[in-house]
Amino acid sequence: MADLGTNVLGRALSRFFSFLKADKKDFYAIYAYAIFSGLLALSVPLGIQTIISFVLAGSISTSMVVLICFVVVGVFFTGLLQVKQMQVVEKIEQKIFVRYAFEFTDRLPKINVQKMDSYYLPELVNRFFDTVSLQKGIGKLLIDIPTATIQLLFGLILLSFYHPVFIVFGIALFLVLILILRFTSVKGMETNVLASDFKFSVAGWIEEIARTVKTFKYSKGTQIHLKETDQLTSGYLKARTEHFRILQKQYWSLIVFKVLITAAMLIVGAVLLIDQQLNVGQFVAAELVILTVITAVEKFILNLDKVYDVLTALEKLGKVTGSEIEKDGSVVLPTTNQGVAVRFKDVVFHYGSDNNVLRNLSFDVKPGTHVAVMGESGSGKSTVLRLLTGAFNKFEGAVLVDEVPVGNYELASLRRQTGILLSLQDIFKASLLENITMGNPDVSINEVIHLAAITGLDEFVQAQKEGYDHILDPAGKRLPKKYIQAILLMRALLGRHRLLLLEEPCHYLDRKHIPGILSFLKEDSNATIIITTNDPEIAGCCDEVLLLNEGQLQARGTWEIIKNKIA
Numbered sequence: 187m188a189d190l191g192t193n194v195l196g197r198a199l200s201r202f203f204s205f206l207k208a209d210k211k212d213f214y215a216i217y218a219y220a221i222f223s224g225l226l227a228l229s230v231p232l233g234i235q236t237i238i239s240f241v242l243a244g245s246i247s248t249s250m251v252v253l254i255c256f257v258v259v260g261v262f263f264t265g266l267l268q269v270k271q272m273q274v275v276e277k278i279e280q281k282i283f284v285r286y287a288f289e290f291t292d293r294l295p296k297i298n299v300q301k302m303d304s305y306y307l308p309e310l311v312n313r314f315f316d317t318v319s320l321q322k323g324i325g326k327l328l329i330d331i332p333t334a335t336i337q338l339l340f341g342l343i344l345l346s347f348y349h350p351v352f353i354v355f356g357i358a359l360f361l362v363l364i365l366i367l368r369f370t371s372v373k374g375m376e377t378n379v380l381a382s383d384f385k386f387s388v389a390g391w392i393e394e395i396a397r398t399v400k401t402f403k404y405s406k407g408t409q410i411h412l413k414e415t416d417q418l419t420s421g422y423l424k425a426r427t428e429h430f431r432i433l434q435k436q437y438w439s440l441i442v443f444k445v446l447i448t449a450a451m452l453i454v455g456a457v458l459l460i461d462q463q464l465n466v467g468q469f470v471a472a473e474l475v476i477l478t479v480i481t482a483v484e485k486f487i488l489n490l491d492k493v494y495d496v497l498t499a500l501e502k503l504g505k506v507t508g509s510e511i512e513k514d515g516s517v518v519l520p521t522t523n524q525g526v527a528v529r530f531k532d533v534v535f536h537y538g539s540d541n542n543v544l545r546n547l548s549f550d551v552k553p554g555t556h557v558a559v560m561g562e563s564g565s566g567k568s569t570v571l572r573l574l575t576g577a578f579n580k581f582e583g584a585v586l587v588d589e590v591p592v593g594n595y596e597l598a599s600l601r602r603q604t605g606i607l608l609s610l611q612d613i614f615k616a617s618l619l620e621n622i623t624m625g626n627p628d629v630s631i632n633e634v635i636h637l638a639a640i641t642g643l644d645e646f647v648q649a650q651k652e653g654y655d656h657i658l659d660p661a662g663k664r665l666p667k668k669y670i671q672a673i674l675l676m677r678a679l680l681g682r683h684r685l686l687l688l689e690e691p692c693h694y695l696d697r698k699h700i701p702g703i704l705s706f707l708k709e710d711s712n713a714t715i716i717i718t719t720n721d722p723e724i725a726g727c728c729d730e731v732l733l734l735n736e737g738q739l740q741a742r743g744t745w746e747i748i749k750n751k752i753a
């Protein structure tokens with residue numbers, strides 16, 4: 187557990203430093219402002235010391251008026267520098283939001299699905315809300331912590347000029363403080379991350395209830411949803427209490443530090459005053475510096491939890507921004523009118539568990555051939571298509587496209603020339619046309635209209651007041667499944683392809699549309715087409731059928747041959 191904590195703290199700190207690196211200039215500006223305002227803040231006690239000396243000497247002169255002006259100007263400039271600091275922090279906070287919004291958006295479609303298979307991505311992206319914790323915490327951290335550190339350092343340095351004994355006290359207490367923080371912070375980080383894990387689990391569970399709300403509504407009075415929440419919140423409370431215990435330990439050590447430094451400095455100051463090693467002016471000034479030191483320590487106390495929150499937020503955001511993305515190859519798939527050749531050579535593949543889904547699967551498909559992959563549910567049909575998308579790179583054997591391993595291709599060039607329809611795809615909140623074209627401005631509207639007529643989507647388009655501008659709302663008003671399928675199929679078929687991968691393309695569509703779709707595919711004779719299906723009408727239109735059984739090739743041939751092998 188301690189190892190885990192050290193790892194988490196180390197990782198979070200390295201994330202923090204690379205986060206700082208991204209806005210280096212802004213951070214330098216904050217530190218420069220902090221140093222200047224720290225120095226200016228000291229002008230107050232020094233000015234007061236000199237004023238008292240003037241007063242005690244009974245000499246009220248022009249130089250004293252000038253001095254008072256200096257002190258007042260010093261106070262004004264300290265304020266000015268603080269406002270400047272706040273402006274830089276505001277800029278950083280805005281950048282945090284924008285940067286994470288774009289990083290999440292850009293990264294999600296590129297994520298390595300094989301690595302992230304065990305995550306439910308909508309739940310994972312809840313971590314985006316930690317940008318708010320990061321914004322809130324970083325503001326405090328960037329202004330208060332550097333200012334407090336600099337005030338503490340300058341204060342102790344200045345006190346050492348009054349008498350060397352202050353140095354010894356200062357350094358001794360400083361070291362004790364660092365040691366306490368050093369030995370409690372690993373546990374503090376560990377408990378904060380654990381509390382945050384529970385927080386996201388609770389959010390994820392509530393989200394799951396919302397997703398399947400009708401299941402719970404009609405479930406004969408089940409309490410299972412409350413039981414799970416109870417378990418997760420108990421975990422959260424336990425971790426939170428444990429974390430607060432660590433914080434309390436750290437608060438107490440800071441309070442003891444504060445008491446000791448106050449007592450020591452006051453006693454030393456008083457003794458030095460009585461001994462006449464300090465005059466009254468110096469004594470008052472020294473006490474003011476001590477007050478600054480105490481205020482700095484207080485700032486540390488109040489901001490300790492923010493340090494953990496910022497580091498934890500970075501750790502959580504890193505779950506998405508640091509996730510592995512798809513490996514890209516360097517071979518560009520040439521753009522030609524020819525279909526590609528596909529070959530599976532002794533492919534062994536499994537998802538998360540060790541059960542092989544494809545077991546020594548070998549077959550080849552000649553360029554321009556239309557192939558139906560058939561087999562019982564779970565026989566591995568869709569997996570064959572998924573491997574050809576280049577999204578999975580961990581398997582034994584070889585998956586070759588034009589005799590080049592699929593993993594060698596630059597994914598953008600491969601996917602530009604591959605029409606893909608998988609059951610995992612869906613519509614999203616945007617206009618009907620955007621859902622079909624995916625925002626590609628090169629798509630011809632005539633082709634869209636032609637395909638809409640073939641797939642039956644034209645009925646839906648004509649029934650909408652806004653036609654193709656109708657906004658689809660997948661979360662609210664449900665589209666009939668046949669129209670969703672038509673949109674997904676059109677997406678795959680639009681444009682020119684060298685390879686078409688279609689999973690159950692006519693599922694949910696009215697049967698009257700199947701002949702039109704099949705003759706459209708027949709006309710696309712140059713592309714290599716691989717269709718997973720158990721529909722005899724579709725299989726009958728393909729040049730060849732591959733029959734899978736438990737991840738192995740059971741038989742291959744024309745539909746006339748294969749249909750006799752299907753019970």
Ligand SMILES: Nc1ncnc2c1ncn2[C@@H]1O[C@H](COP(=O)(O)OP(=O)(O)OP(=O)(O)O)[C@@H](O)[C@H]1O
Nearest residue numbers: 303537538543561562563564565566567568569570
């Ligand atoms: N993402 C995944 N993670 C883990 N196992 C998976 C995943 N996807 C599929 N499987 C498993 O792999 C096996 C083959 O699935 P696949 O979808 O390729 O079969 P299929 O023949 O297309 O089935 P169906 O006709 O029902 O779609 C099944 O046992 C399935 O449970």
